[in-house]
Amino acid sequence: MTDELTPKPYAVEIAVNAGRDRVWEAVTQPALLRRWFGWDYDGLDAEIRHIFVEEATLRAPERMGWADGSYLEVTGDDDHAVVRAVREGRHAGDPDRYDAIEEGWRSFLIQLRHLLQEKPQGVRRTVYLTGTATGRQALALAGGPTTRAGRRVAWLVDGDGHLVVIAGRQDLGCAEAGHMEIVISTYGLDGAAFDVVLKRWSERWTPLAGEARITTAGDPAP
Known part of the structure; x- marks a missing residue:
């Protein structure tokens, strides 16, 4: 084996x-x-x-x-x-x-x-970003100083109070591009406010990452 x-x-x-x-x-x-x-x-x-x-x-x-x-x-x-x-x-x-x-x-x-x-109060809704980028690009996209959790994961709470967790399949300090995943957790947002968050992250991620994808639920659970 x-x-x-x-x-x-x-x-x-x-x-x-x-x-x-x-x-x-x-x-x-x-x-x-x-x-x-x-x-x-x-x-x-x-x-x-x-x-x-x-x-x-x-x-x-x-x-x-x-x-x-x-x-x-x-x-x-x-x-x-x-x-x-x-x-x-x-x-x-x-x-x-x-x-x-x-x-x-x-x-x-x-x-x-x-x-x-x-x-945090209210329903949790997330934006899930995937695609190919370097760890440095993903960390810069977070928009603030992050805390590392091992070699491949980092996180921060952004200026709007949303938790942003960044994870890569290789060391986030590596200069080579690889598969990246970013989860943005929001709580208590109505539909319009969540759409603003979704649009903001989509516009930043799509031109940056290769094979960029953005995932969220059609109907979030209560």
Whole structure:
């Protein structure tokens, strides 16, 4: 079996200024998962149910696991918690090689922390940008200083209060272009205000990225 086909072990964790029980609800209740997990598209609710309800097994208090041996756990107390996404095993080959699930957790846990700590009100709606660009271009597009979360993910809260998470399949400092994903999470916007955000990001992303695509849900969930 080649290194590329061997499941890569990982351990992604994030500290949250919220109580353990509140965090556990946010990672197990579909209505709350909808407020931070992934990005809007018309199949998001079905994806959440498949991953967190149909496929997940409760293995211990505040731990859920999946058939591949990976698990998500929450530890802490009434005021602070740590969320860990783990796939155990020995590293095969390059421990820094790209793994979509690992990097997905890195991005999504940032979105979870934002929800729990900033407590934004109203329906979450997202703009999901994909295409080919350099990490430097994507970081510059964010329009402000970003915080890195590993080599491939960075984030910031922009001047309008929207969370922007930037993720690449290679180091964001690399000068070569590669596949990039940007999730802009908004909360509490009416249709007109959201359309302004969508138009602004579309106009900036489309001329910059190769094979640029912009995705959002036709009908956001309540």
